[in-house]
Amino acid sequence: MSLDPTRQRQVQELASLWGAPPGWRSLSAVNHTVVGIRFMVTAFVFFLIGGVLAMLIRAQLAMPGNDFVGPEVYSQLFTMHGTVMMFLFAIPVIEGFAIYMLPKMLGARDLAFPRLSAFAYWCYLFGGIIVVGSLLVGMAPDTGWFMYTPLSSSAYTPGINADVWLIGVTFVEVSAVAAGVEFMATILKVRTAGMALNRMPILAWYLWVTAAMMVIGFPPLILGSILLEIERAFDWPFFDPTRGGDPLLWQHLFWLFGHPEVYIIFLPAAGIISTILPVMAGRPLVGYTWIVCSIVALGFISFGLWVHHMFTVGIPHLALGFFSAASLLVVLPTSVQFFAWLATLLKGRPRMDLPMLFVYGFFFTFVIGGLTGVMVAVVPFDWQVHDTHFVVAHFHYVLIGGQIFPALAAAYYWLPHFTGRTASRTVGVIVFWLILVGFTVTFLPMHLTGLLGMPRRVYTYAPDVGWTWLNLTSSIGGFIMAIGFALFILDVVLQIRTGRRTARNPWNAETLEWAMPLPPPTYNIGSLPWVKSRTPVHDDPQLEDDLQAGRGLLATPRNGWRETLVVSMLDGKPEQVLLLPGPTWVPLYTAIAAAVFFGGLLAKTYLLSLLGLAAVLVCALMWVWDGGLKRDPGPLDIGCGATAVPHPAAAMPPSLWGLVFLLAANGTLFASLVFGYLFLWVVAPNWPPPVFVPVDWASPLVTLTGLGLGFAGVLRAAQVNRQGRDLGRQAWLLLASLGGLIAAAGFTVVPAMLAPPVQDHAYAAVNAFAGAYMAVHAVLAVVFTGHAFARGRAGWLSAVRAVEVRAAVIWWSYTAGTGLVTLAVIHLLPRMAGS
Amino acid sequence: MLAGSVLILAGIMGTALYALRRNRRGHGVSERAMLIGGGVLFPFVTLFALMVWSLVGERLAAEDDPSLFQLEARGHQFWWEFTYPDVGGAPLYGAGEALIPAGEPLLVALESQDVIHSFWVPRLAGKMDAIPGRTNLMRLSADAPGTYAGQCAEFCGNQHLNMRFIVHALPAAELAARLEALAATAPDPALPGAADFAEHCAACHSVDPRQRGGPGPNLAALALRSQLGGGAPYAGADDLRRWLLDHPDIKPGSRKPPTTVNHDTLDRIITYLESTRP
Numbered sequence A: 001m002s003l004d005p006t007r008q009r010q011v012q013e014l015a016s017l018w019g020a021p022p023g024w025r026s027l028s029a030v031n032h033t034v035v036g037i038r039f040m041v042t043a044f045v046f047f048l049i050g051g052v053l054a055m056l057i058r059a060q061l062a063m064p065g066n067d068f069v070g071p072e073v074y075s076q077l078f079t080m081h082g083t084v085m086m087f088l089f090a091i092p093v094i095e096g097f098a099i100y101m102l103p104k105m106l107g108a109r110d111l112a113f114p115r116l117s118a119f120a121y122w123c124y125l126f127g128g129i130i131v132v133g134s135l136l137v138g139m140a141p142d143t144g145w146f147m148y149t150p151l152s153s154s155a156y157t158p159g160i161n162a163d164v165w166l167i168g169v170t171f172v173e174v175s176a177v178a179a180g181v182e183f184m185a186t187i188l189k190v191r192t193a194g195m196a197l198n199r200m201p202i203l204a205w206y207l208w209v210t211a212a213m214m215v216i217g218f219p220p221l222i223l224g225s226i227l228l229e230i231e232r233a234f235d236w237p238f239f240d241p242t243r244g245g246d247p248l249l250w251q252h253l254f255w256l257f258g259h260p261e262v263y264i265i266f267l268p269a270a271g272i273i274s275t276i277l278p279v280m281a282g283r284p285l286v287g288y289t290w291i292v293c294s295i296v297a298l299g300f301i302s303f304g305l306w307v308h309h310m311f312t313v314g315i316p317h318l319a320l321g322f323f324s325a326a327s328l329l330v331v332l333p334t335s336v337q338f339f340a341w342l343a344t345l346l347k348g349r350p351r352m353d354l355p356m357l358f359v360y361g362f363f364f365t366f367v368i369g370g371l372t373g374v375m376v377a378v379v380p381f382d383w384q385v386h387d388t389h390f391v392v393a394h395f396h397y398v399l400i401g402g403q404i405f406p407a408l409a410a411a412y413y414w415l416p417h418f419t420g421r422t423a424s425r426t427v428g429v430i431v432f433w434l435i436l437v438g439f440t441v442t443f444l445p446m447h448l449t450g451l452l453g454m455p456r457r458v459y460t461y462a463p464d465v466g467w468t469w470l471n472l473t474s475s476i477g478g479f480i481m482a483i484g485f486a487l488f489i490l491d492v493v494l495q496i497r498t499g500r501r502t503a504r505n506p507w508n509a510e511t512l513e514w515a516m517p518l519p520p521p522t523y524n525i526g527s528l529p530w531v532k533s534r535t536p537v538h539d540d541p542q543l544e545d546d547l548q549a550g551r552g553l554l555a556t557p558r559n560g561w562r563e564t565l566v567v568s569m570l571d572g573k574p575e576q577v578l579l580l581p582g583p584t585w586v587p588l589y590t591a592i593a594a595a596v597f598f599g600g601l602l603a604k605t606y607l608l609s610l611l612g613l614a615a616v617l618v619c620a621l622m623w624v625w626d627g628g629l630k631r632d633p634g635p636l637d638i639g640c641g642a643t644a645v646p647h648p649a650a651a652m653p654p655s656l657w658g659l660v661f662l663l664a665a666n667g668t669l670f671a672s673l674v675f676g677y678l679f680l681w682v683v684a685p686n687w688p689p690p691v692f693v694p695v696d697w698a699s700p701l702v703t704l705t706g707l708g709l710g711f712a713g714v715l716r717a718a719q720v721n722r723q724g725r726d727l728g729r730q731a732w733l734l735l736a737s738l739g740g741l742i743a744a745a746g747f748t749v750v751p752a753m754l755a756p757p758v759q760d761h762a763y764a765a766v767n768a769f770a771g772a773y774m775a776v777h778a779v780l781a782v783v784f785t786g787h788a789f790a791r792g793r794a795g796w797l798s799a800v801r802a803v804e805v806r807a808a809v810i811w812w813s814y815t816a817g818t819g820l821v822t823l824a825v826i827h828l829l830p831r832m833a834g835s
Numbered sequence B: 001m002l003a004g005s006v007l008i009l010a011g012i013m014g015t016a017l018y019a020l021r022r023n024r025r026g027h028g029v030s031e032r033a034m035l036i037g038g039g040v041l042f043p044f045v046t047l048f049a050l051m052v053w054s055l056v057g058e059r060l061a062a063e064d065d066p067s068l069f070q071l072e073a074r075g076h077q078f079w080w081e082f083t084y085p086d087v088g089g090a091p092l093y094g095a096g097e098a099l100i101p102a103g104e105p106l107l108v109a110l111e112s113q114d115v116i117h118s119f120w121v122p123r124l125a126g127k128m129d130a131i132p133g134r135t136n137l138m139r140l141s142a143d144a145p146g147t148y149a150g151q152c153a154e155f156c157g158n159q160h161l162n163m164r165f166i167v168h169a170l171p172a173a174e175l176a177a178r179l180e181a182l183a184a185t186a187p188d189p190a191l192p193g194a195a196d197f198a199e200h201c202a203a204c205h206s207v208d209p210r211q212r213g214g215p216g217p218n219l220a221a222l223a224l225r226s227q228l229g230g231g232a233p234y235a236g237a238d239d240l241r242r243w244l245l246d247h248p249d250i251k252p253g254s255r256k257p258p259t260t261v262n263h264d265t266l267d268r269i270i271t272y273l274e275s276t277r278p
Helices: A005-018 A023-028 A033-063 A071-106 A114-136 A162-189 A202-234 A248-282 A288-304 A316-330 A333-347 A353-379 A379-385 A388-421 A424-451 A470-497 A543-548 A586-602 A606-625 A652-684 A698-722 A725-755 A762-791 A803-832 B002-018 B032-057 B172-183 B193-200 B237-250 B263-274
Strands: A562-568 A574-580 A637-640 A642-646 B069-076 B078-085 B090-095 B097-103 B105-112 B117-120 B127-132 B138-140 B147-150 B166-168
Touching: A033 A071, A033 A470, A071 A114, A071 A162, A071 A202, A071 A248, A071 A388, A114 A162, A114 A586, A162 A202, A162 A586, A202 A248, A202 A288, A202 A652, A202 A762, A202 B117, A248 A288, A248 A333, A248 A353, A248 A388, A248 A652, A288 A316, A288 A333, A288 B032, A316 A333, A316 A353, A316 B032, A333 B002, A333 B032, A353 A388, A353 B002, A379 A543, A388 A424, A388 A470, A388 B032, A424 A470, A470 A698, A543 B078, A574 A637, A586 A606, A606 A762, A652 A762, A652 A803, A698 A725, A698 A762, A698 A803, A725 A762, A803 B069, B069 B097, B069 B117, B069 B127, B069 B138, B078 B097, B078 B166, B078 B172, B090 B097, B090 B172, B097 B138, B097 B172, B105 B117, B105 B127, B127 B138, B166 B172, B193 B263, B237 B263
Parallel strands: A574 A642, B069 B105, B097 B166
Antiparallel strands: A562 A574, A637 A642, B069 B078, B078 B090, B105 B138, B117 B127, B117 B147, B147 B166
């Protein structure tokens, strides 16, 4: 296909507009293609590190009484294997995949917040380096990947090992929450025209539910890690039963995250199956609506099962029954998907291309993992096999079956997309059989090892207990699997170097990521399509040519802007033109500042941490200062006779949706805190505390006044701004800032003078923590309001350009709401308890 | 459960592989029938049956019942302390091995001294955690007299492995006699090793079956046990000597400090502790 010279020039302009600078300056790139590939490659490197750890574990267990490594090293090996695979591979690889793929599938040119995904990448990289670096110095976490306290408390793990986990993993989780917010806002708003919700590729639904689960699922663990780190560093007794804490609180917070985590890993993989399988079967997916309903249901149910990891801690009969039932119920949405896949296969004409081989491998392994999962959901059976190698075998079937096989299917399916070349079928088939056979030889006998009574996490075993040949078999299988992965790497390298150039859309696929030249140019698509069905590429074989020739939306670059579309949530009508930022160092600087903060915590030099925190704030302010318009814009022509306003003049641009989803994550953290407060009060030993917060109405009244002043102030500021009264808006913003300062003081200064000492009892500690949480939010409310004020002074605001004012209103709503709850919990609860 | 699982696996894989055949039926299969029948009804019915079976038959959570035989099991890094709350009107302390009645249920009260442990005797019952700050009750019963191996089942630190224990199930009459005898068993205080033990060991270990003692296990009836340090075999003085000299290698990471006394003292202490051997 050849383009006419005018179009040629436009395409060149698009390419340079969206391109990243060359050389080392490309580290400032924020484009989703670059960041997504970085994410995936980094995740794969961590996967290899985790794999080497697994090999060391299998080497140690191959023979009874082996002294290849001692117990200290072995504890680090299995802790780090779990931590690296779960936190540094399984989740980030999904993030990387989604960052790369989502805009391409949605017909967009980038994600809603490119700088945020770049920031997420750096947080992930730095956090991962902290975690893995500890291995090199022999101080890696060694208390198991779920870090049960009190084993992980400073009394039993005095070294830095547990701090590495708590701080490094939290750093990585910041990245996960950022990515989750990014995906939620992108999928709902940043699609191409005409892509109504029911026309989205099925993978987008899967990724949206996954992102929502990340946003809701990670905060309980983040809270748990913060509390445990505070306990370790400053002796606030959240988990110490002798002082009113409870080790079970950690288990609840951990599994409140930990169970949804399994589905966070599985859902994108299932989405990959739902994308690849219909293409290979040559017909559209059976039961699109059914699948959408079942993944949404799965998202909800998965938050109701965390207690099934705790069946042996002494749970009342009725609760056991409830959580056991919920654990079985979660099978339903999964089986709906399986039967939809089977029906698609039966009704189509499936061909056994390379990706399909791995899809069948997924069927075989994951069904076994699911069935053993049903077994362990049955309480009496679980009491027997819990914490044995049976469970180890079960979750490797679920995780490797449920993620690695789909990921390999995805790799072989989409590699032509990354490289523009085709894979060698022969090598791929050998890779498949090596991994499948190696996997089965490793983990199928391990079920039996567990049933014969071998517990998890023992560094060796005696020759006379009958586990020898089973363990040896597993070790041999593990090494076969490792050879398979080595061959996979070789295969990918060969494909990149020597593979045949592929035709476009080599699989005859249906979705928009194939409607672009391969490998994709920096701007993804020459122009955005107006989508009329769920299978746009299938409907119109000429689509790629048309789009490249500019017969679509936003075909012509203007003003040097990076533009993509924002559509209405339900029906995909074009609403706004999103103006995206180009390469910038701010995300990297922000992540470095955050690394200084976390590094200071790790080294227990808290002054450094404070400096890091201040630097984060400065970077964040630089970040949000960028962009915007100084004059009220008119509607822009987007092509095909349609117009849309630039996003700074829209009522609800994606950034505000991002803020709403971020606050949803924050709200989950707050809800977990209130849950923890009540849990300790009701369940923990050694309650009631020796002293309650004294009856004092002055401090809550001061705080309430501050909250009320701030909230009313921003509301009024937004109102007068709509009337175009700039001066009035500025005055009300100032007043609201004052309210924030009063509230911050009310949450810290007064209670700090009156409250009982925090190290004496968990009650005092949790009160102080809640107060500090609210004080931080009040201070940030001042920052939000002050930012709006400064933007107003500099002329970025008007009656239509009011994003910063609205952001302040949203932040203040959250702060006032959670502030009221906090005041009620701190001051009313002890009165109600009758003390 | 296994047979059903194999059947389901075969059904799914069979269907998926059948779909690959060139000449076959199935193109006319009703989507709705597959989704409702296979995706919803089939798992719902099977799982509901499984659920009822698992919850109705079993008594999952134990309740306090003073009529049953009582045993307290307390997890320490890395050994189990067993206390019989009432033997002749006072508690009796022991470690590493527990005596229980055969043919009748008993209640085990699980507690922890430090981190979370889990009490597991595979042939008698499932497992239950011992959590600091709370007491979990577990009901178990040994149908026949015999010796049963047990181990800690929740990772509790580097020597989680060597936190094994032994449970002896005895007929009721024999059990009562054995417990009475244990309450009167202690090393001979007339031996010269008694003074050495008092000087070097007594800060951690008690040799009085009626006294709990310091942070280490009670050693009153040590020579009647068949293993040392939660796993090492124990048949006589040689095993005890090897344990005392080499335990940092046998059980690296255990809380027991290395033995520093000279050979003669060690001999006297071993003779003293061995004096309860019949």
